[in-house]
Amino acid sequence: MAPLPVKFKTKEDFLSFKQRSIEQYEKNRCYLAVCGDTGCSVQGSKNLYDQLEIYLRKQGYTENVKLKCTGCLGLCENGPLVIVYPQEIFYQRVEPEDIEEIIEKTVIQGEIIERLLYSDPVSGEKYIYGRELPFYKSQLRNLLEANWKIDPGSIEDYIANGGYAALVNAVTEMDPGAVVEEIKKSQLRGRGGAGFYTWVKWEECRQQTGRKFIICNADEGDPGAFMDRSLMEGNPHSVLEGLIIGGYATGAQEGIVYIRAEYPSAVEKLKLAIDRAEDLGLVGENILGSDFNFQVYLSIGAGAFICGETSALIASVDGRIGEPVQKPPRLVQNGYLGRPTVVNNVESLANVPLILRDGAQKYCRVGTEKSSGTKIFSLVGKVNNTGLVEVPLGITLREIIYDIGGGIKEGKQFKAVQTGGPSGGCIPASSLDLPTDFDQLSSAGSMIGSGGMIVMDDETCMVDIARYFLQFLADESCGCCFTCREGISRLLEIVKEISDGSAKPGQLELLKELAGVVKDSTMCGLGQTAPNPVLSTLRHFEEEYRAHIEQKHCPAGVCRELITYSIDQKLCNGCGLCLKNCPAGAVTGNKKEPHYILYDKCDKCGVCTTVCRAEAVIKQ
């Protein structure tokens, strides 16, 4: 029986509920954690969970073997992931056909199933326990650790694992100033991109009077970044607890979570978390018998990247179009409804309960002097171990990409890593030993940003990447400033000309000049950082740009206008696969005889390359 929900009126109420939750949690030591995050769901984990449930019920194991649908377990590349507790045996790429064996052999008899173990892509070594995997070993999973242990829908699981203790302690034992002081000592910096000290915002807001707001910015718009989504899906209470503590510290009695609509599962998990916290009196009037009242609202985005900018976000919460406004006055003086407002990122808020629970001193021991704590990155692109990684700030890019990420896919050459989303930049191989802290990455022309890390190999064209981000920004510019609206479009035109081979010499100089103008003369962060992808690729890969302009050649073989496909007449065995699969009908030839590609029909989709078994398709 789960402990009955009661509204906590005192600290003791909470502690006795916690005690019961722990007992309950300890009783269910034998369980299977199935990753239910979007990443694993795509690979079939929902069905796997359902099938497991049916099997356990059919065999009458439900009393002794529990099932948990958890948040992101990290190694998305090898999903669906299942961890068998209490031993913590780590199974990957689990299919419904494996269920019987997992239950009967591993759970009942403790036997290991070799073929489901993770094997290192480089050394081939197999690992039984999750913690031993090189992917996890080099990480420091302070925030993400709970994802392995708790069911995101269960507030009892969260409380049994130390959750809400920080909030209860803050409300009953500390005054708001002391909470801000502790955050100040921790040196926590905003995880959303700018790296602004959290305590500064909180302290300024605390000193204001009257109605105030605290907003959690969960509009994670950077493409290639899903840290915040995974936190909200895997451990929504940690974000909510941080928000409530923030409310207490700043004196805001109303909290809003602004979340993007593209994350339906995170929205559901957060809704449930808020409802459960309300049931227990952790949100509402007179929290824990104090005079602290706090309400939480959800505001769902409607699809606009610019709404991640705080003043645009506030306009969107208010139901207006998401156009940024000139600052000052700053939001902490004149924010939502004209009232003092603090906006914090999801990950920053999730750090808050940790700081209060373990103390700022312990928190500061991790990271560097000016960038304390850990940071979650989503390591994606052409890397072996794609997934969510949490590391101490200050660790080098090389450690992240090679030690944790297992190096580049298919043994290809590393070319660059893109960090910081559309506002960030590309960092080349020569800078791989840069430490990832807020200041060092900026010096390399990029930024930590929200934490997306897209690894690129030698088959990625830097001109194409610049074009991609400019297209993105041109679509997402709100159009308010002329230099952003027209400047980005013009930058895009030039880069498109470079990519299709029609650019004239001198365009690079124009590109640099225009990038400077856009940077200097726009109002909000979007415009000011928009030229970064162009400038950083130009800075580190100017040769590649020049090859496009001067030799009309795309070294990576990506820019379509500059490549051609043909068939090697000696290697082609006339199997007809390319002819059958070519969507443009551009392949011709008789059976068992070498085939040809008709250049005028070919639209360079590359399907022929992927289907050809004789490796006879040549891309030039």
Added chain:
Amino acid sequence: MKKAIVLGFEVPRGPDGVSIVALLQAIQDKYNYLPEKFLRRAAREMEVPLIDVYSVAKFYKSFSLVPEGRHQIVTCTGTACHVRGSEKITEEISRTLGVEVNSTSPDGEYSLKCVNCVGACASAPLVIVDGEYHGNMTPLKAGKLFAQGAKGKTAVS
């Protein structure tokens, strides 16, 4: 969650009551687009000029002023999907089904849209069909996925 009933729709309530964005989201969810009569009613109900309602409806990507197809096809064009070739996949779907990006097929069957990252980058590139995620796509797989649908058999699975 705190809710309010506006024009017969259940709408989440914020600190300042119901916002236009939230109301339009409720309408879009129900009808798959924003019918003009509801935009007019929304303007009256919220006591704002109709042009403001339209500016919101046009600004945000998740709103549509024309009816959308019975099947919603979304290709992810986030950075991770882009470097793994999402552009070619979008083209292949567009060609197989005869639908331009950001539009609906003439028979009202399919709508094709691109979004900037759904946050499932490990399975990049991704295509979402009626809310169901299909990962590790290739132009070939995408073509096969929709080949049946394009021949007039309704099911896209």
